[in-house]
Structure formats: structure tokens, C-alpha cells
Amino acid sequence: MALLEVRDLTVQFRRRGEEPFTAVDGVSFDVDPGQTIGLVGESGCGKSVTSLAIMGLLPRKGNQVTGSVRFEDTELLSLSQSQMRDRRGRDLGMVFQDPLSSLNPVVSIGLQVTEVLERHRGMARKAAMVEATELLDKVGIPDPGRRLSEYPHQLSGGMRQRALIAMALACRPRLLIADEPTTALDVTIQAQILALLKELVTDTGTALIMITHDLGVVAGLCDEVNVLYGGRVVERAARHELFAEPRHPYTHGLLASIPRLDAPRGEKLVPIKGSVADNIPWDGACAFAPRCPNALDTCTQVTPEQESLANRLLRCHNPVEVTA
Amino acid sequence: MSEPLVSVEDVKVHFPIKRGVVLDRTIGYVYAVDGVSLTIQRGETYGLVGESGCGKSTLGRGMLRLVEPTGGRVVFDGTDLSALRGENLRRMRRRMQMVFQDPLSSLDPRQSVESILVEGMRAHELDKGREETGKQLRELLSAVGLPSTALRKYPHEFSGGQRQRIGIARALAVKPDLIIADEPVSALDVSVQAQVVNLLEDLQEQFGLTYLVIAHDLAVVRHISDRVGVMYLGGLVEEAGSDELYAEPLHPYTKALLSAVPVPDPLVEDRRERILLTGDLPSPAAPPTGCRFHTRCPWRQAERCDTERPVLREILGGHRVACHFAEEIRDGKIRPHEVEPVLVHPDEVLIAPDAG
Known part of the structure; x- marks a missing residue:
């Protein structure tokens, strides 16, 4: 089916x-x-x-x-x-065309990724942070630990799209x-x-x-x-x-x-x-x-x-x- | 064809980055174009x-002095453009016209097509009486494939492809020698792109135009151009005849770029070997030392690539490459290796030494 x-x-x-x-x-x-x-x-x-x-x-x-x-x-x-x-x-996950306008500009990448994990998988903040680091790593973002505290404008277009894909895939x-x-x-x-x-x-x-x-x-x-x-x-x-x-x-x-x-x-x-x-x-x-x-x-x-x-x-x- | 129509010699366009409200200090430069030399022959498409x-x-705009180059010179048909001032420059501009990417924002919404086309003619004293001009306008419209009823309409009444035709007609109206087309088809739907590409080709034949086509779509550029120059971070890294460049790219960046373009054929796609570049384009405000491409180059060699900036040198007839190891890479003497991605901050600035 x-x-x-x-x-x-x-x-x-x-x-x-x-x-x-x-x-x-x-x-x-x-x-x-x-x-x-x-x-x-x-x-x-x-x-x-x-x-x-x-x-x-x-x-x-x-x-x-x-x-x-x-x-x-x-x-x-x-x-x-x-x-x-x-x-x-x-x-259901979704990735949009323009990564800059689909990320919240005033919320750090880490918070945006962990939000999904906390909301849907009921994870605690700390565990979610660890998981988020792994997710960013999986989508090929270098130095993921540091990226978590950064904001969308600090990332290049390709990296933003990777971050979006990480968010979309966060709950498998x-x-x-x-x-x-x-x-x-x-x-x-x-x-x-x-x-x-x-x-x-x-x-x-x-x-x-x-x-x-x-x-x-x-x-x-x-x-x-x-x-x-x-x-x-x-x-x-x-x-x-x-x-x-x-x-x-x-x-x-x-x-x-x-x-x-x-x-x-x-x-x-x-x-x-x-x-x-x-x-x-x-x-x-x-x-x-x-x-x-x-x-x-x-x-x-x-x-x-x-x-x-x-x-x-x-x-x-x-x-x-x-x-x- | 000995004398080129345009020759660009070591042109630089550096934009200052300013900080501070009162003092307006220059804290660095965006090295948008950093020493480019090329020539365009009469009647060819570059x-x-x-x-x-x-x-x-920026290079295209710098050539027309729409932005002022900070270094080097542009010679157009024997005249050094950087020496021209005022009226002489304005007269010279009639011979070099530009077609822009977005036809809607480059056409005044409150001007009718007729007024858009006549404006340039009038400025350059090509408007010779009502009858004569009317005849010219109709010829112009039929050349770009628009009905003569279009004259009284306004840009918003046309589709994207038709608007681009108006933009092309505007450029043609003053009978230029050179047309610089900056991304002429990238804002158009796929099925319409081909119409505009064919139109550009027909017009070149009809009016003997010389084109500089600036585009990111390699397939379109290959189709339309006689010679192609590949730029990376403000510099020309490779230049060759269109067929040679695509048949045997010599610069690692060109290789990667060509291998990244998807081909609409599953049989080709399944067999293709991609050279995936790691990381992003470094900031033009903080370009890497040595070869600009060394931070992402899978063929990078220790020392020389990091410290010495390669110059564009001719390898085969008419095929120029800016890579220290182009021959070795071509002959397979250097193998590609893994590259660690380097973090790129989009707003990174190389702090300029005190401007003296």
C-alpha cells in the first residue's frame, strides 16, 4: 500500500x-x-x-x-x-525554496532545531541539544556545536538550506x-x-x-x-x-x-x-x-x-x- | 580580425566597507573584481x-563605467574609456548597451513602450522626424518579434518573455556595437528562455552585434558563446573557446562547476562522476591568500597554492588557465584528495591595512 x-x-x-x-x-x-x-x-x-x-x-x-x-x-x-x-x-517534513525567509531571523539555529525535537519527540532541552548537534553534523555542517548558537544571517545560503533539512529530518x-x-x-x-x-x-x-x-x-x-x-x-x-x-x-x-x-x-x-x-x-x-x-x-x-x-x-x- | 572591439586590462573594482556613524571609517574592501584581463573580438559572443x-x-558594469573601476583600464574600439569624461563618455555609451536580468524592474512602469524606445534615440540624436522614427520603431519591434501595436502599451501588459524583448529592443534602438547582457534569461520560464536565446542569436547575425553574455547557467552560456571565461572570487580562472572549455576543462574549479550541472538525461546522470566541492564560496571581502580557490580545491598542493596567486597563462592555443598545476592535473600526475570544509562567514571582512 x-x-x-x-x-x-x-x-x-x-x-x-x-x-x-x-x-x-x-x-x-x-x-x-x-x-x-x-x-x-x-x-x-x-x-x-x-x-x-x-x-x-x-x-x-x-x-x-x-x-x-x-x-x-x-x-x-x-x-x-x-x-x-x-x-x-x-x-511529514518540508523544505522550502528560500532558506532565509523560512528560518526565524531572531532565533538561534539551535533553538529552531531543538524546538522540533521538544515539541514532537518530547525531548528535554539538554538531550535535544545533543541530538541537534548530531543532526547538523549529519547534514554536513562543519563545527555543528558552534553553529547552534548562531543566527540564520551568520550562515551562508547552502548552510542555511542544510539547517532547514536538518530541521525537517529531526523527527525522522x-x-x-x-x-x-x-x-x-x-x-x-x-x-x-x-x-x-x-x-x-x-x-x-x-x-x-x-x-x-x-x-x-x-x-x-x-x-x-x-x-x-x-x-x-x-x-x-x-x-x-x-x-x-x-x-x-x-x-x-x-x-x-x-x-x-x-x-x-x-x-x-x-x-x-x-x-x-x-x-x-x-x-x-x-x-x-x-x-x-x-x-x-x-x-x-x-x-x-x-x-x-x-x-x-x-x-x-x-x-x-x-x-x- | 586583429583589433579587438573591447580589451579589458587588469580591471579592479573594490568597494569600500564603511563603519561608524560620524567618522565613516573604511574598515576593509569587497574585492568584487580583482585584476581581470580579457579581450572581446568584433562579432563574437563572449x-x-x-x-x-x-x-x-560587477565586471560587466565596470566595463561600461556604470560602476567606476578602481584600477586598470577598458579600451573600447581604440579608445580608453577611463580617460573619457562628460559628453564624450555619454556619446561613447551609445555604442555599448546593456540588457538586464529582470525585465520588469528595468523598464519604467509609467512609460509606454514607444516612449521607452524613443528616449534613447532622442538622447543620441537618432530621432529624425516623426515618420522616419515611426518606421524605425516598427522595424525594431518586428526584429524582436513584437507586434507594432505594442508601442502604445505599458510594460505590465506583457509577459516576462515579451518584456525581455522590449529590453532588448531598447538596447538595439541606439544601434550599438556591443551589448552586455546580464543574466538575460534567468528570470524567465524554461520554455520561454529558448525564445530569447534564439532571438539574441538572430539579432547578432542581422545587426553584426558583439555580445558579452553574463550568466550563471553554464548550459545557456555554452550554447550561445564562442568563447567563455570562468570567474571565481573576482578573478578569471579559465578562458577558452566554448567547445574546448567544455570538452577539456583544465582548472579544478571549472571541472567541478561543469560536473555539478545537472543534465536532463537519466542515462547521463546515472553514469556521471561528480566532483563535489566542500564548503562555500569564501567572502570576497576576505579572499584567501594565494590561489583564491585553494580552500576548496581537491587538487591543492602544499605551499605554492596557499601563497602564490597563479596568473592566467596560455596552455594551448587560446586556452588560458590560472592554475599552477593545470598540466599535472590534466596528465593525471596529481590525484584529487579529500578537502575539509572551511567555515565561511558571509559578513567576514579582511581588515584593510591603512589605506595610504
């Missing part, structure tokens, strides 16, 4: 006097223990909102979250705020959600953090949901990849299948539009025309149709259903042909 | 890469 089952998750933002905006539109996926799942897409595709909805971090006012998020035997969406607070940090969660954990970092630091995440996931058996716009990050890390567009999963496959044979025109277009370090130079990139602003609603159409090179007449008349093919899920009327 | 804080943007 899956560790996390997301079914038909839909998030609508409602504002007075405006049409409700559907940020996430019926997203379903499973995460097995120890598995790494990727959610990939551009800005506005709903990948971050999906993670916030799973964690129960969206404000209840003004948002409508429907569908189901089952974590083992518990329906997370029906938990009360305080029950959810118990779960967060203990069973079974599921970790990482929302663009390396986007704010330089490439050499990104490589360090990705190597660390990979190692931690392998060592502890924690399941990981990796949210990113960078297909390169996904290629090295995720077992299964969900490509999101306009709030829906448009293609899902194991990573080797997805990159070898992207079938959805959007996935295909994304891969053709990024320059690669290892490919011969001199070839023109093939961009996707238009921008996310050209999306049309999914009702009675495919949101990607205005930008799609494969678009048919049906694409603006009928909403494509999610179909399962031999090795993937696909939502497209006219997928890219397999070449080989 | 790519400048490096991580945040390496001084690549």
Missing part, C-alpha cells in the same frame, strides 16, 4: 467579486515508502500549491481544497488544525516534501544539497516529493516524474521512460528547449511558442492547445482525459509519436 | 560564467 495517496486533489482560490481560480485541478498520484517522486512544471502550474495542500498549509479562508490526501490510514484533509500540526514535523519523517530546495543556490552548492538529499533518502528510507522546474535535477533524482501543466498532470512516467520518450508535446517541448551541456553545439533550440499566459481553461479544451505544435481541432473542443498507456499516464489527444 | 558573488556582473 502506498504511503501517500493523493486523489483528485483540487484547490480553488476564491476571492470576493471574482471568478474562482483553480490552481490545482484534480491531481492524483501515489508515493510509496522510500520512493522519490518528482513534480515538474513551470511557474503557475500548481506544483507548489499541491505541496502546500498536502501539508495543510494553505489558509482555510478563501481556499477550497477538495479530493483526498491519505497518509497511511489517515485522511489528512479531514484533520483539524491541531491534529495536522502534530503530523507536520513528525510524519516518513515523507519529505522539498519545494525547489536548490533553486536559490549556486550549482556547486546545488550539487552538494542534491547529493545530501539522495543519501538521506537512501539511508533513512524516507519518501521524497521533489518539486522543481529543473528537468536536470529530476533526471538524477526521481524514480517517477509527474509533469504538471495548468494545474493538471499531463504526463507521468518512470524517469528513464519519460526522458527517453517524452510523449506529451509539452514535455517534449520542454526537453527540446533547454540547452544541454553534453549535446553538440551549434544547433538551434526549439522553443515552445507563447507563454503560460496563453493558457485556456481545461473546460472543453486542452489548456496547452494554444501553444501546442501538435494541436488538432479536437484539442480546443474536448478536454483530454487521462489515459494510461503501457508505461505511462498521458493526457493528450495527439501525443508525440515514438521515434525509435 | 560568455562570462561563475557563481553568485564571483564579480561577473
Whole structure:
């Protein structure tokens, strides 16, 4: 049985006097223990909102979250705020993109890490401090004892991200959600953090949901990849299948539009025309149709259903042909 | 192509760090750019890469004298820019334009596209009567792929990619020779990046432009550039033709940087050997002695690397490296070893000797 089952998750933002905006539109996926799942897409595709909805971090006012998020035997969406607070940090950990704004600037690193340990594992201050030192050491922060008394501004970006990962892992969660954990970092630091995440996931058996716009990050890390567009999963496959044979025109277009370090130079990139602003609603159409090179007449008349093919899920009327 | 369009000679940009309310003492310097020399040939694209804080943007700005270099000189088409003052400098700036990273904050929200484009033309007396200018504007817009209806609109009415096109059109409006593009695509969505990269390439062909592209994304820089310079902590550590640099990086930092870039192909990713650097970039206010990279270098050798700063020297035709042991590393005579991470404090300052 899956560790996390997301079914038909839909998030609508409602504002007075405006049409409700559907940020996430019926997203379903499973995460097995120890598995790494990727959610990939551009800005506005709903990948971050999906993670916030799973964690129960969206404000209840003004948002409508429907569908189901089952974590083992518990329906997370029906938990009360305080029950959810118990779960967060203990069973579910989260790492955000910008480590500086997700750490409290006026509280020392040590206090922020031990807070989690005291709250969820009921540890005494002293024991928590010892444990915190070990945690910082495990995530590769040099001289962890001294770091504990320091404040976030005294750490570099990479070290802050490590401290956040240490906090997220403090209670050995079974599921970790990482929302663009390396986007704010330089490439050499990104490589360090990705190597660390990979190692931690392998060592502890924690399941990981990796949210990113960078297909390169996904290629090295995720077992299964969900490509999101306009709030829906448009293609899902194991990573080797997805990159070898992207079938959805959007996935295909994304891969053709990024320059690669290892490919011969001199070839023109093939961009996707238009921008996310050209999306049309999914009702009675495919949101990607205005930008799609494969678009048919049906694409603006009928909403494509999610179909399962031999090795993937696909939502497209006219997928890219397999070449080989 | 003997005479380069731009030649940068030992340029330094040091920013003073001030403390104190009354006395305003200078307690140290941020060595943002610390002695960089390079040349850019007419019609080529020179790519400048490096991580945040390496001084690549400051160098670009220093070349246009948007920040005043504290040392060295920049020669543009035979003219020493540092000697220019007032009107002469202003006239020279027409020939060197800049495209910025964030198209929204570099365009005035209260100016229409037409007024944004005409402003520069007017300043440089390129606005020759209503008809002529109108024709030029339409040509300009079609060159960057925007409809002529865009003239009356305002920046907020466009998407990120279109805004970057306006920024490029603004630079082109004054018919420059050199365009310095500072992170021209990094604020854009992946699918839109390729549009702007292709546009830059087309325009270069059409108008015979010379580019300096500053970016942290190595894949983009490799794609667009003829030659690439790699910067680390204010200095150029390696420079080579784009293909040579990526085929055989000689500086340990370049090696690590290239190996850290994720490739969107699982087959490649599974086989790749990464050179993981330990620790963080040292503070440019307190750069390490000797080779700036020695604190993180897996090939560091005792003594020499810590004390003597390597100069950029040519190893193969057109391939310059600032590493004492580049050949030995290439030939496998020195093996990489473990590196203990060194603590880096972001606000660390090297106390300056009394400025004399």
C-alpha cells in the first residue's frame, strides 16, 4: 500500500467579486515508502500549491481544497488544525525554496532545531541539544556545536538550506516534501544539497516529493516524474521512460528547449511558442492547445482525459509519436 | 580580425566597507573584481560564467563605467574609456548597451513602450522626424518579434518573455556595437528562455552585434558563446573557446562547476562522476591568500597554492588557465584528495591595512 495517496486533489482560490481560480485541478498520484517522486512544471502550474495542500498549509479562508490526501490510514484533509500540526514535523517534513525567509531571523539555529525535537519527540532541552548537534553534523555542517548558537544571517545560503533539512529530518519523517530546495543556490552548492538529499533518502528510507522546474535535477533524482501543466498532470512516467520518450508535446517541448551541456553545439533550440499566459481553461479544451505544435481541432473542443498507456499516464489527444 | 572591439586590462573594482556613524571609517574592501584581463573580438559572443558573488556582473558594469573601476583600464574600439569624461563618455555609451536580468524592474512602469524606445534615440540624436522614427520603431519591434501595436502599451501588459524583448529592443534602438547582457534569461520560464536565446542569436547575425553574455547557467552560456571565461572570487580562472572549455576543462574549479550541472538525461546522470566541492564560496571581502580557490580545491598542493596567486597563462592555443598545476592535473600526475570544509562567514571582512 502506498504511503501517500493523493486523489483528485483540487484547490480553488476564491476571492470576493471574482471568478474562482483553480490552481490545482484534480491531481492524483501515489508515493510509496522510500520512493522519490518528482513534480515538474513551470511557474503557475500548481506544483507548489499541491505541496502546500498536502501539508495543510494553505489558509482555510478563501481556499477550497477538495479530493483526498491519505497518509497511511489517515485522511489528512479531514484533520483539524491541531491534529495536522502534530503530523507536520513528525510524519511529514518540508523544505522550502528560500532558506532565509523560512528560518526565524531572531532565533538561534539551535533553538529552531531543538524546538522540533521538544515539541514532537518530547525531548528535554539538554538531550535535544545533543541530538541537534548530531543532526547538523549529519547534514554536513562543519563545527555543528558552534553553529547552534548562531543566527540564520551568520550562515551562508547552502548552510542555511542544510539547517532547514536538518530541521525537517529531526523527527525522522516518513515523507519529505522539498519545494525547489536548490533553486536559490549556486550549482556547486546545488550539487552538494542534491547529493545530501539522495543519501538521506537512501539511508533513512524516507519518501521524497521533489518539486522543481529543473528537468536536470529530476533526471538524477526521481524514480517517477509527474509533469504538471495548468494545474493538471499531463504526463507521468518512470524517469528513464519519460526522458527517453517524452510523449506529451509539452514535455517534449520542454526537453527540446533547454540547452544541454553534453549535446553538440551549434544547433538551434526549439522553443515552445507563447507563454503560460496563453493558457485556456481545461473546460472543453486542452489548456496547452494554444501553444501546442501538435494541436488538432479536437484539442480546443474536448478536454483530454487521462489515459494510461503501457508505461505511462498521458493526457493528450495527439501525443508525440515514438521515434525509435 | 586583429583589433579587438573591447580589451579589458587588469580591471579592479573594490568597494569600500564603511563603519561608524560620524567618522565613516573604511574598515576593509569587497574585492568584487580583482585584476581581470580579457579581450572581446568584433562579432563574437563572449560568455562570462561563475557563481553568485564571483564579480561577473560587477565586471560587466565596470566595463561600461556604470560602476567606476578602481584600477586598470577598458579600451573600447581604440579608445580608453577611463580617460573619457562628460559628453564624450555619454556619446561613447551609445555604442555599448546593456540588457538586464529582470525585465520588469528595468523598464519604467509609467512609460509606454514607444516612449521607452524613443528616449534613447532622442538622447543620441537618432530621432529624425516623426515618420522616419515611426518606421524605425516598427522595424525594431518586428526584429524582436513584437507586434507594432505594442508601442502604445505599458510594460505590465506583457509577459516576462515579451518584456525581455522590449529590453532588448531598447538596447538595439541606439544601434550599438556591443551589448552586455546580464543574466538575460534567468528570470524567465524554461520554455520561454529558448525564445530569447534564439532571438539574441538572430539579432547578432542581422545587426553584426558583439555580445558579452553574463550568466550563471553554464548550459545557456555554452550554447550561445564562442568563447567563455570562468570567474571565481573576482578573478578569471579559465578562458577558452566554448567547445574546448567544455570538452577539456583544465582548472579544478571549472571541472567541478561543469560536473555539478545537472543534465536532463537519466542515462547521463546515472553514469556521471561528480566532483563535489566542500564548503562555500569564501567572502570576497576576505579572499584567501594565494590561489583564491585553494580552500576548496581537491587538487591543492602544499605551499605554492596557499601563497602564490597563479596568473592566467596560455596552455594551448587560446586556452588560458590560472592554475599552477593545470598540466599535472590534466596528465593525471596529481590525484584529487579529500578537502575539509572551511567555515565561511558571509559578513567576514579582511581588515584593510591603512589605506595610504
